[in-house]
Amino acid sequence: MTDHVPVLIAGAGPSGLALAVELARRGIGCRVVDRAAGPFAGSRAKGLQPRTLEVLEDLGVLDAVLAGGAPFPAFRMYSGRDVLWERDLGEVLGTALPRRGPDVPYPLPWLIPQWRTDAILADRLAELGGRVERSTELVGFDQDDDGVTATLRHDGRDERVRADYLVGADGGRSFVRKHAGVGFAGTTYESERTLIGDVRAEGVEGFFCHMFTGGDLAKRFSLWNLPADDHYQFVAAVDPGDEPEPTLATVRRMLVERSGRTDIRLHDLRWISLYRINVRMAERFRVGRVFLVGDAAHVHSSAGGQGLNTSVQDSYNLGWKLAAVLGGAPAGLLDSYHDERFPVAAEVLDVSTALHRNGFRATTAPVGTAPAIHQLDITYRGSALAVDDRVAPGRVRAGDRAPDAPLRTGGRLFEVFRGPRWTLLAFGGAPTPDFGPGVAVHPVAVDDDPARVYDVTGGTNVLVRPDGYIGLITPDVGRVREYLRGVR
Ligand SMILES: Cc1cc2nc3c(=O)[nH]c(=O)nc-3n(C[C@H](O)[C@H](O)[C@H](O)COP(=O)(O)OP(=O)(O)OC[C@H]3O[C@@H](n4cnc5c(N)ncnc54)[C@H](O)[C@@H]3O)c2cc1C
Helix, strand or coil: CCCEEEEECCCCHHHHHHHHHHHCCCCCCCCECCCCCCCCCCCCEEEEEEEEHHHHCCCCHHHHHCCCCCEEEEEEEECCCCCEECCCCCHHHCCCCCCCEECCCCCCCCCCCCCHHHHHHHHHHHHCCCCCEECEEEEEEEEEECCCEEEEEEEEEEEEEEEEEEEECCCCCCHHHHHHCCEEEEEEEEEEEEEEEEEEEEEECCCCCCEEECCHHHHHHEEECCCCCEEEEEEEEEEECCCCCCCHHHHHHHHHHHHCCCCCCCEEEEEEEEEEEEEEECCCCECCCCCEEECCCCCCCCCCCCHHHHHHHHHHHHHHHHHHCCCCCCCCHHHHHHHHHHHHHHHHHHHHHHHHCCCHHHHHECCCCEECCCCCCCCCCCCCCCCCCCCCCCCCCCCEECCEEEEEEEHHHHHHHCCEEEEEECCCCCCCCCCCCCCCEEECCCHHHHHHHHHCCCCCCCECCCEEEEEEECCCCHHHHHHHHCCC
16 A cells, blocks of 8 residues: 655655744645654854845744854964955955844844754654654655655655655755756856865864965865864865875865965864865756646855755745645646746856956855845845836835834734735735634734835735745735635
């Protein structure tokens, strides 16, 4: 007999876990399988961007993330033992960072090793009654009009599972993507390699990204402090043509060569990886009932720290749509996943490639271009789900991130939005009808802060999607019911 599950998720990295949390909090059954026996131990993606912090707040894990991390550190450049300069992230990138304001509660990136972010999401999933099935590999699947039949291999046997939908959150080498016949167009930087890993270090002082270059940025060796951890993440660009053994001895040799220092002692190597940069995107993020999220859909340089962030936001976009369609919404809603996330991923590839080529300086990606590194200005304007009925739209439009704002009555808009539902912000105007469960109606006075932040006048209705983007802006409250018919 074949078990049935609404959603099967292959891969329990950040994208698979974020999706599982999204579905679990909506009461949608899913199985999350991962072929690895245990969680990944490396620090890998260690910077959470401001928009991701907002998403994690909604998913109920922000407190744990803040407790397990630290503000992004400054960069300290050495020449031998001498400190040449110390610069904050904005100075290093050559761009202004967002400022805290009523609309932006978390303006700066947050430092936290990926293994801890993964653990926090897995704990949240457990809290919601879910779990990751480890040592369980997806080895085959077929789809038809009604669902997907998948084969899972574990304990030396194959299990058949029937799912309404399959999501490939299985990383850059995605089996799901390959088996679905989706191309992964792009390039591999054959001559560029990076050695990265986690190691203990003695002989460096302070909480920084400690940088040693020996005067040549192409030979950079960085040691990043990690919060609440004795290990540092090292990142070392490998010389073209060099094929170093990924060992502690190699890391020690590179540090001495590049820093000229023998007083820094590296030991207890916990994780090491020698990797080539791939800049590639899946040709499609959806094939029928099969979806791709995270690295399975897009990989790029780590410059700008976008990988994990984009991955979590893919899942945040897909999760509510899958739940809605499983609950009876028109299946066409799922088309908007590819339509909205594909252009975002393409821009992330462009921005990270420009940063990589430009020695990490953001001169080609100033704040205000989409998506800037903080990802706050990602917008789905132009999506079929973004409808703005106004003759003269204001600064904030349908498709944009719904900004935060303090409320005169106490609290913040983000608290109003929190949870798996739609929110109708009714600015001034007449009393609004009840739209049923799943839509919270929140009246806002026209002279309160949100009206200024949203740049709207009295009588405007702003319908905010479950993922915190604006779906509809209209003066006609009757249009809200019409809009909702297409999405739930
Ligand atoms: C060496 C390295 C360094 C990085 N450094 C940075 C950085 O500094 N900054 C940054 O932003 N990003 C970085 N990244 C990228 C970041 O780690 C990824 O963007 C992020 O992990 C993507 O999450 P994901 O969930 O999509 O995929 P992953 O984290 O790769 O998770 C995929 C999961 O799928 C599982 N899996 C694979 N195949 C199957 C199968 N057939 N069946 C079941 N399970 C399967 C795997 O075991 C794995 O657990 C780095 C990546 C690597 C590899």
